[in-house]
Amino acid sequence: MNALLRKLGKCGFRLFLASVLAGLGSAAGVAAPPLGYLQSFGSKADSILNLTWGLLIISILVVVVMTALVLWAIFRSRDVSRDERGLENIESSKRSVHVFEFGLGLTMLILIGCVAWTMVTLAAIDHPHEKPAFTLEITGQQWWWKIRYLSDQPSQIFTTANEFHVPVGVPIKIKLRSKDVIHSFWVPALTGKTDLIPGQINTTWLEADKPGVYSGQCAEYCGAQHAHMGLRLIAESAEKFEAWRKDQLKSASEPAASNAKAGLVVFESRCAGCHAVRGTSAGGVYGPDLSHLMTRATLADGTIPNKGGYLAGWIADPQHIKPGSRMPRVALSGEELQAVTAYLRTLR
């Protein structure tokens, strides 16, 4: 029986080791998951990642060593001369006490080292190494993000929702506020989590060093649709970012098609209570700013893609797609729905 268990033990142990390595490989692999953080793309996340890997490797080593030790302790060969019901001789040999002390001492050294490394990393990422290029003010609410690009000149301030762009290679400062409950801002590839707490303004910063699309997610339980409160950050070159920014500052142009014109009328009377479109009389602040809706890749904060019939489907019955969301089911007739969708499609 013991021999069989010994074999099982060795087998299981090897399986465990293999799965751990495979798992890590996949987490850090080439096709890194969108919200994974075992790959980093910015200087702040780099520092955090080094510490993460360090602690992860220490942890895995400790687990491997201790599991091996326990298995060895159970299965090591002992002389069988003693009878079944007898007791072991308990004179603790000096050697076992020394081994114990050695293990404890090693543990303490590792822990002290980790404390020091943690403090150093914490101090390093507290402030960006250069002055931030600009400040974002992000207000979390159930269940979307209002993102405002701040500036000294009021004419350069604009608002968008859920999706935002930053230039690569420069740090961005972010002020975090909440309109209702506690949320948490998290773009794993670029920065750790910072909570959005009503009644206070938390600050964080991030920097993207490679162009690309980075996913984020609200990371503090905030209600029924906490699952559908994502973020999309697009990092691009300085020129592309400038172009995008200028675009965002523009007002929506008059629609050309008659369908869209009718849609504008519907929008201003039925949707403007909650939504704003720069350049029209719609100035609602309860829902996301829709001025450049068609530049965003998703609707309902990452719940559905912004293409095809999704937009009409969302407007027709938001409660079906994101039950509990604050957007009510607005009773529009078929033509009104088509018209307003046509208008919204012109908002680039």
Add this chain to the structure above:
Amino acid sequence: MKNPFPAFTCLLLLSCVSACDVKETKSTQASKADKDQADRREPRVALVPLTPGAQKPVVDRSAEGRRIMNDPEQIAAGKQLFAAMNCNGCHFNGGGGIGPPLMDNIWIYGDSIENIAATIREGRPNGMPSFRGFLPEQQIWQVAAYVRSLSHPPATQSADQGMKK
């Protein structure tokens, strides 16, 4: 030792099963309500007791109003909309300012929830804007429920109210 635990276990597990009976929230109520919206006409409400022809004043009680009036979920939703639609821009937090106070018991246009909803829907002379179309029906009722709760606080938020469907 007698063992009452088997029966006890069954009882508790049964209660677990009935957990699927989660009370309705805004979302499920909203979908249901809006689906019937097209068929339901707005209730007729009278503003004054005088009508030509010595007829009785008209006040329709609405099923929607009755349902929403004391429901804490709806009142909470109405409170958020009150701020979002900037009602406190004129009415402040019920104390009044540019617009009349909403916390007191003086009602120019009637204090039933149907009257309040009509006021929000139609707008009124001297500055109350109309929200017809601007706010969906369901939301108008929610704001009306909240406004009403400012002067008629729902009788203690007791257990039976919380469990009302």
Add this chain to the structure above:
Amino acid sequence: MAQISAIPIVDATPELARKLDGIWTSGSGVLGWLSSVDHKSIGIRYIVTAFIFLLMGGVEALVMRVQLARPDQHFLTPEQYNEFFTMHGVSMIFWYASPILSGISNYIWPLLLGSRDMAFPRLNALSYWIYLFSGIFLYASFAAGVAPDAGWFNYVPYASMDYNPGINIDVYSLALILLGISTTVGAVNFIVTLLRTRAPGMSINRLPIMVWGTLTASVGNVLAVPAVSLAFFLLWLDRRFGTHFYDVPTGGQPLLWQHLFWMFGHPWVYAIVLPAMGIVSDALPVFCRRPLFGYTVVALSTVLTMVIGFGVWVHHMFATGLPNIGMSFFSAASFVIVIPSAVAVFAWTATIALGRPRMTTAFLFFASFIVMFVIGGVSGFMTAAVPVDWQLTDTYFIVAHIHYVLIGINVFPVIGGIYYWFPKMTGRMLSERLGKWCFWLTFIGFNVAFLPMHLTGLRGMPRRIYTYGPDFGWNTLNMISSIGAFVLAIGILLFLVDVAISLRRGARAVDNPWDAPTLEWAVPSPPPDYNFVVIPKVASRHPLWEDRLGETGERSLLNRGWALDDGRETLATTSIDAEPDAILKMPEDSFAPLILAISLSGLFVAMLAQSVGGGVLALCVGFIAMLTWLWPERVTFRPVEESHG
């Protein structure tokens, strides 16, 4: 002080046993069961009730795993999912994890300590009844569809009136405050029992580690539970009486909730594992055929863990924007708390290495516990670093961590402990064959469910989401975890089947089937109501192994001692050295604890319904029950001269 030397020391004879039987046996039938204050009966009730809550929490978990097995599922609505994950956490952490350990401790402490009962038997009964009624109070909300849905941690503002206007959170608040009464009362009972009612000679350095564990947990509970009761009480006031403790627009602070809650929450999680670690420290050496390696450091590390445990609570709040200097202190403390745990792990491993393991089911649970302790410990160690915690927190990495520490450090020792003590409690052996099946299914199921969760968390899956999209790379991992969860459930089910079958048809157990060293194995299985015929005198940590260990010259005296047979009596001793000090008169069976528990529960129902009349009525009934309880009709302390041998 009584003249203790005047009490004669007698032999343990069958006549004396019969006499004590007459004095101590509880009444029969339902009424006898309801009024019993016997710690063994109460202990078993605690264990059974806690297992019922474990099952309910487990069913909730399985339902959630069905919902999460694949992306974009609609098996549960978001509202239902939120109620399920909240109730799962609440049931497991509050209504299972601590009561099960209270129950095992309740049963076994007087037997381990050589006493006839706990220091306050009626308080013991009260603590159980309140626990039961608070659990019913909580689950009634589930049946009515108004279960709490803001998570077990219940953060404001989401848990406040504005965002959660139903009575869900009120039920949670009041149920937990009620449970807090039970926990506090029980903790006080343990502390006094330890300080007062031990067998003579059981000095502080001869206590089983399980006693150290529960003692430490009890002191921790007494200090920590007021924080959570206060937090929930203030929340209830905010919600129903218009106060503004947490209400932001009027000057309240959401972070106040988090501090109060975690100031309780962190010591609590140590309170629910230290007694279980104590179970392993006591039972593992039995199956290694040698005493525990490093008794003194293990006992000290238990206490040190709880002490440091009061200084780490902010590590649950690293992402809230607190200043770095404050967070650094708590980060360092969170690293340091690993040290006492490492001491314990090394001690257990050394005990196995220097011993001769017997591969019983109990041993398998204890040995695997060590490995899972290490895994849970290192995942916690990773979160102690503030910047790393900013990535790990609120992801499934933490879910993996908490289940390794809760299932690995609480459930596994509990099941192992039951395999160990079942013969003593019931007089029958559990089936080793079924036990091995149970172990392997539980162990494999648990690891298949939760080991991949570390990876799910590292791949970014956040907690508390009712569904997820298909493109995040979490699909396979979630499916694996769901399958593992069901295998784990089958393992637990098998354990219950084993218990059910063995109660009827298990092999009869002798007094000491495992050849274990501690005092409870010196009495018959199951023990008589009076535990010991004569109060033993203890001379070492291992009274029943003294002959073979040759530790000291002295020998424990088990068959001769103080009879204490003049009504229900037990011996009181001094705190450190356990010198006999006085005779304590123990109470007869009583309905007062039950009535008081009913009245307190009624009071809380009245508070929920905001009914003043109901509250007043409940208080009156409670007052009458307390009068009955405290009425000085019986002498509790009798001078020695009047007793007889």
